Amino acid sequence: MTDQRSQAEIVRQSLKHRYRKERRFRAYGIIAIAIALSALLVLFADIIGKGYTGFIKTTVTLDVELDGEMMYLDDATDERQLKMADFVEPLIQALLKEIPEATESDRDAVRDLINPYASITLRDALKANPDWLGTTRTMTFLAHTDVDVYVKHGDDDAYSIKLSEQQQAWVDQLLERGVIDTAFNDVFFSNGDSRDPSKAGVLGAIVGSLLTMFVTLVLSFPIGVAAAIYLEEFAPQNRLTDFIEVNINNLAAVPSIIFGLLGLAVFINLFGMPRSVPAVGGLVLTLMTLPTIIISSRAAIKSVPPSIREAAEGIGASKMQVVLHHVLPLAMPGMLTGSIIGMAQALGETAPLLLIGMVAFIVDVPNGFFDSATVLPVQVFLWAGSPELAFIERASAAIMVLLTFLISMNALAIWMRKRLERRW
Structure with a gap:
């Protein structure tokens, strides 16, 4: 009887030991899965946190006066004149009207608020609609990359803001009045690569x-x-x-x-x-x-x-x-x-x-x-x-x-x- 009890005790102890090992093994597996899921969540959170603003674009809406004399353009159907015309000046004048405190000496600072490709957008629009010449049109353009960064990451120390304090004040003012706004970045899905981040797409x-x-x-x-x-x-x-x-x-x-x-x-x-x-x-x-x-x-x-x-x-x-x-x-x-x-x-x-x-x-x-x-x-x-x-x-x-x-x-x-x- 004593031998039978001792054998039974040995079996019970062995079973307890095996069950403990099994529970530890399950716990290790759960911990490993938790670590893997945590790493995955951190990775996704980092990617989404940095990338969701890529689906947002910053735009500038202006009343552009398409004055032929200002642009040195007589005939909007003449390809040669379109190539030689000045499409930057109407944009600068439209921005100066939206920023009354800006003077002619601030032309360069004002020009830097709008995307360099905005003049091409204006040229293509006038080429497609020659009858616009001599009229005033409300048009929306992409903002400059520096403006885009300021609007979306102005409070983030990881991004260096290249706008001057005066330009930042102008942008804040235009944001309040709705001249500068944000929208879904359709450009990201409709353009190829570009050296200008605001024009770059996939x-x-x-x-x-x-x-x-x-x-x-x-x-x-x-x-x-x-x-x-x-x-x-x-x-x-x-x-x-x-x-x-x-x-x-x-x-x-x-x-x-x-x-x-x-x-x-x-x-x-x-x-x-x-x-x-x-x-x-x-x-x-x-x-x-x-x-x-x-x-x-x-x-x-x-x-x-x-x-x-x-x-x-x-x-x-x-x-x-x-x-x-x-x-x-x-x-x-x-x-x-x-x-x-x-x-x-x-x-x-x-x-x-x-x-x-x-x-x-x-x-x-x-x-x-x-x-x-x-x-x-x-x-x-x-x-x-x-x-x-x-x-x-x-x-x-x-x-x-x-x-x-x-x-x-x-x-x-x-x-x-x-x-x-x-x-x-």
Whole structure:
């Protein structure tokens, strides 16, 4: 009896010890998850805190007198006169009317309140509406970058305010009267890059990313699926296929910058393809994405039960018919999920694209696969390294746009997996 009690006591003590270890392990897991979520929240809070102002623009609304004598313009339909006309003076005069205390000696300080591109906006408006010449029009222009920074970050010590005290007083006065106002920054989504932060946008980077991803998808998905089918269903088990499988797994872990070096050496130096174009970027990202698609596609093919193959073969289907009519349709949801995740990874890559020249300053929105372009991650890289503090909020806003694309693609992959998966 004594021995039985001692044995039972030993078992109870052992169980208590095991349960304590299990509770500690669960606690460690919860703590790890809490730390990860906290870090993620801090990261998102920092990005959103710096970037939400990038979706806001500062504007100046003025009653502009389109006096032909002031602009040295007689005919608004004459291209030569439009090129030589003075479109800055009407803007200065309109601002001087809004700031009665400003004198002619303050012309330069007043001019610095409005964006340098405002004269181009005025010229384009008059070119589109020649009958405006000799009339007074109420028009809205972008404010100068320094004014934009002051309006949005005047109380933030991290931003240096470049306006003089007199200019700040003028801006405060114009804000009270509604001449200077803020609105949704549609320019951010309708313009390409610019050296002026208030004119800089992500449209060119978005279009470049979409073109690059299209090339990547068109090339990587069929090649990856075909390679997975061959290796899983048709390839004989020998040293050659073992060598290929090992190298596919190794390529999935190769740093992405290596693929950029490969693209630079092969596509640009050897084949002579142009730099900084979506076609070359798509080829480089295809090389990087292929291992991920092949591995996920092979896993999807393996998940199809052998009974499906055996049933098809039992009714006389050939090997090709078994694969194309039965295995591939059932494995396709897993293949699509893996491909979307691979594409999301490619969308966020920067290093390989830097090496093929997609770091260039591109103002125009690309119209084709061989037009100079940049992509969202590279645009963020360029803006984050700019000495202008006003570009920091643009970089953070671009990160938010990029995260929206990435989260959407991952959400689509999860939805497709839940919607199309089959349980055997």
